[in-house]
Amino acid sequence: MKKIGNFLPHSNQENLKVKKIELSKLEYPYDSLESYIDEKTMEIHHDKHHQTYVDKFNALIEANKELEGRTPKEIIMDIEDVDEKIRTAVRNHGGGVINHNFLWKILKKNTEPKGNILKEIEKEFGNIDKFKEEFKKSAMSLFGSGWTWLVLDDGKLNIINTSNQDSPLSMGMIPLLTIDLWEHAYYLKYQNRRADYIDNFFHVINWEKVNEIFLEENVNG
Ligand SMILES: [Fe+2]
Numbered sequence: 400m401k402k403i404g405n406f407l408p409h410s411n412q413e414n415l416k417v418k419k420i421e422l423s424k425l426e427y428p429y430d431s432l433e434s435y436i437d438e439k440t441m442e443i444h445h446d447k448h449h450q451t452y453v454d455k456f457n458a459l460i461e462a463n464k465e466l467e468g469r470t471p472k473e474i475i476m477d478i479e480d481v482d483e484k485i486r487t488a489v490r491n492h493g494g495g496v497i498n499h500n501f502l503w504k505i506l507k508k509n510t511e512p513k514g515n516i517l518k519e520i521e522k523e524f525g526n527i528d529k530f531k532e533e534f535k536k537s538a539m540s541l542f543g544s545g546w547t548w549l550v551l552d553d554g555k556l557n558i559i560n561t562s563n564q565d566s567p568l569s570m571g572m573i574p575l576l577t578i579d580l581w582e583h584a585y586y587l588k589y590q591n592r593r594a595d596y597i598d599n600f601f602h603v604i605n606w607e608k609v610n611e612i613f614l615e616e617n618v619n620g
Pocket residue numbers: 444448499579581583584
């Protein structure tokens with residue numbers, strides 16, 4: 400059959416436009432988490448490292464039209480559907496974008512665990528100190544770069560590690576809180592002392608936000 404051309408309605412033409420994503424704003428000053436996480440680290444982490452993931456992900460969208468029109472989060476959730484030729488790059492750069500978006504949201508100095516998330520942690524781990532112990536143990540066991548997460552896995556709390564920029568969303572899990580274990584997240588202040596960084600990280604978890612995420616995800620299933 401002779402093909403006579405592609406007549407796309409206007410709305411489809413619009414969809415063909417390259418969709419650029421932007422670096423998410425940090426909703427607090429760089430020095431807000433001092434002295435647990437220092438100002439310089441926050442600045443470089445957000446403005447340079449996170450920006451680089453955004454730039455590289457935008458370059459991927461530009462070169463691969465099939466990535467247009469969806470959020471990085473949606474793409475990462477369906478990572479297995481991404482063409483094998485670009486899947487690793489999408490996982491790394493898209494993951495880098497959304498993992499950092501998530502991280503900035505759950506940071507705030509000196510909040511206390513409370514509410515439903517605390518009850519659920521006590522149910523699953525015994526008490527908050529045992530949870531911290533488990534979380535730290537997991538973070539210390541991660542080889543190389545990656546993340547430790549508290550996730551909802553089939554409705555149940557669990558602690559997992561992911562390598563590089565892999566996201567629990569690709570595994571069907573819902574992130575509730577996370578620590579960035581790439582050296583760029585702590586090396587300026589802590590150098591090789593990952594254990595100290597993790598201990599101090601417990602002072603900058605925004606438990607109100609974590610509880611909020613937990614409640615939203617529980618309601619929505
Ligand atoms: Fe990072």
